[in-house]
Amino acid sequence: MPTSRDVAKLAGVSQSTVSYVLSGKRPISEETRRRVEGAIAELTFQPNAGARALASQRTQVIGLVAPFGVTSDHSGLLPFIETIARRVREHDHDLLLVTNDEGAQGLVRVAGRRIVDALVVMEVEARDERIPVAAGLDVPVILIGVPDDPAGLPCVDLDFEAGGAMAVAELAESGCRTVAVLGYSAAEIDRGINYVTRFHEGVEREAARRGLPLTTLSPVELDRASIDAALDEVLSAEDEDGELPGLVLPHTEGVAGVLRALADRGLVPGEHLNVVAMSTDAAAEEFTTPLTNVSLEPRDVSRRAVDTLFRLLDPDRSAADGDVPGVELVHPRLTRRASTPARPASGAALPHTA
Known part of the structure; x- marks a missing residue:
């Protein structure tokens, strides 16, 4: 199995440079980054997740709190979850699913054990008991939905x-x-x-x-x-x-x-x-x-939520981009199809409905 030392040798750089490319902790020239990434691809090198977590004090895992109760529309959840999972992987993180039935204790459990770097909480209620708990966690939390009192947490939802x-x-x-x-x-x-x-x-x-x-x-x-x-x-x-x-x-x-x-x-x-x-x-x-x-617009809402979350995880980027919005509402989009003709269907014979 190839190691970071093998990558460094093939790319003609030091082992620490390989580490910096993987962690993003120091600026690396574009030419050097390309050589390292090319060596990683050629050797099919997979960084050790445990070692990376120890070095960076990050788990490289995002927690997603999603509703999977008997009243939930699971088909409607899929575009949200698929987009969140894909976007998280683009940021070189994995996704951990936490179900809503764990309530506030589920948030405390995953955050307290340091098994996630941040949390996305879906289907937020107007007076949600999880919000005060989430606001007190020492990991970033973003809400998909808008409670009556967000307690300072950023929210993303459809308008x-x-x-x-x-x-x-x-x-x-x-x-x-x-x-x-x-x-x-x-x-x-x-x-x-x-x-x-x-x-x-x-x-x-x-x-x-x-x-x-x-x-x-x-x-x-x-x-x-x-x-x-x-x-x-x-x-x-x-x-x-x-x-x-x-x-x-x-x-x-x-x-x-x-x-x-x-x-x-x-x-x-x-x-x-x-x-x-x-x-x-x-x-x-x-x-x-x-x-x-x-x-x-489930995919747009999810993309914006994940992008905002990673701004929270990167204080330097957040400061450069400006303040993270408190509540961000995604404007909906209407598409006209056959159920609303451009002109009223006057004179259409109504069937007998008695």
């Missing part, structure tokens, strides 16, 4: 208020004269997830600005009976011309169930009523009628 406003604006622009929101589940509301409140504030603000009558049904569970009951109420609200309200679907995990219930009623998004969903682009495109969506 859900802007997303709610964009969904209503799209329905208005596509000709809808009323709007209905099939809200989040009771589990999300009861947990006090901050994005729920921010999303509804954006919806209400934009509907009021445009003078659009708004109906919000909340909570709406994921089971078929709950979805049917919500749709029964929404679809009974035809205006005097027989037009149905535009639908906003914020609960990503519930979109497929709503579309199945609409199909069973003979209703096609974009033909009989307009629909906008909060979802990833991949999910929006997979339905029979591709949905107009406000993207959750």
